[in-house]
Amino acid sequence: MPRQDQLTLRLPSPVQRLNDERFKPSGIELFLKRDDLINPEIPGNKWRKLVYNLAAAQKEQHSTLLTFGGAYSNHIRATAAAGYYHGMTTIGVIRGEEHKPLNDSLQQAVNYGMRLVYIDRTTYRHKTDLAFINGLHEKFGDFYLLPEGGSNSLAVRGCAEIVAELDEPFDVIASACGTGATLAGIASALSPHQRALGFSALKGGTFLNDAVSAFHDRSLSNWSIETRYHFGGFARRTPRLDAFIADFYARHEIALEWVYVAKMMYGLFDLAAQGSLPAGSRVLAVVTG
Numbered sequence: 151m152p153r154q155d156q157l158t159l160r161l162p163s164p165v166q167r168l169n170d171e172r173f174k175p176s177g178i179e180l181f182l183k184r185d186d187l188i189n190p191e192i193p194g195n196k197w198r199k200l201v202y203n204l205a206a207a208q209k210e211q212h213s214t215l216l217t218f219g220g221a222y223s224n225h226i227r228a229t230a231a232a233g234y235y236h237g238m239t240t241i242g243v244i245r246g247e248e249h250k251p252l253n254d255s256l257q258q259a260v261n262y263g264m265r266l267v268y269i270d271r272t273t274y275r276h277k278t279d280l281a282f283i284n285g286l287h288e289k290f291g292d293f294y295l296l297p298e299g300g301s302n303s304l305a306v307r308g309c310a311e312i313v314a315e316l317d318e319p320f321d322v323i324a325s326a327c328g329t330g331a332t333l334a335g336i337a338s339a340l341s342p343h344q345r346a347l348g349f350s351a352l353k354g355g356t357f358l359n360d361a362v363s364a365f366h367d368r369s370l371s372n373w374s375i376e377t378r379y380h381f382g383g384f385a386r387r388t389p390r391l392d393a394f395i396a397d398f399y400a401r402h403e404i405a406l407e408w409v410y411v412a413k414m415m416y417g418l419f420d421l422a423a424q425g426s427l428p429a430g431s432r433v434l435a436v437v438t439g
């Protein structure tokens with residue numbers, strides 16, 4: 151049974167022009183696609199990645215969602231919230247040991263009714279093995295399996311709607327990358343003259359080139375990934391990044407999410423300063439969370 155308290159979604163997510171003098175010399179126009187405003191409980195692209203999976207789970211008459219993530223995973227929390235609002239049981243398989251008190255992200259997941267199960271890091275690496283998944287079924291019965299980060303072909307389809315929602319032309323569409331599913335979805339929906347530009351939030355992000363390709367059922371050459379703006383690695387930050395976030399807030403009153411979005415934004419400003427973005431182009435940066 152769906153809950154009485156309904157999920158309110160702001161779709162299509164708003165597009166806003168960002169007036170920033172640093173883009174003036176190149177004549178680049180920067181716009182933000184505010185996916186962070188879709189819903190306060192299910193951040194940005196996590197909603198897009200879940201929506202077709204939820205429909206599939208319900209169509210296949212599953213009443214439980216099971217998924218994987220680290221202790222700070224936005225996807226875990228988003229799945230817990232989505233399950234709550236869709237009247238589905240949720241199980242989060244968490245990498246590593248339990249730490250009490252729970253961090254905010256996991257505590258919120260529990261508040262939405264998610265059952266947390268911890269597995270050690272070695273076992274976690276085998277989370278896609280059939281034997282391991284069969285073991286989970288023996289323990290938990292029937293469930294709809296969402297992969298880590300919620301990234302699968304239905305998630306890619308959901309992210310393609312970022313582009314489908316646009317009613318103005320853009321030359322470049324930028325997004326931060328974790329698993330690459332969001333970028334894959336964007337690239338799959340572009341018109342011939344448009345390009346998708348990803349920014350890896352992880353160190354060693356070149357693996358994302360294979361990951362994004364694997365999400366496509368045909369080969370696309372309309373996207374690329376910047377791997378230099380990881381600021382030390384996933385969920386790491388530096389004083390330089392923090393200063394950029396503070397300055398951005400002072401100029402625009404937008405608090406950039408630091409794990410992904412701020413790294414993309416920093417990268418865009420840096421590329422613009424280097425003259426690496428086409429002069430006079432219209433750039434849309436997706437604020438994924």
Ligand SMILES: *Cc1c(COP(=O)(O)O)cnc(C)c1O
Binds near residue numbers: 299326328330331411
């Ligand atoms: C999860 C997340 C991403 C990464 O999306 P992928 O599809 O895994 O590349 C980007 N931004 C935010 C804010 C996220 O929470």
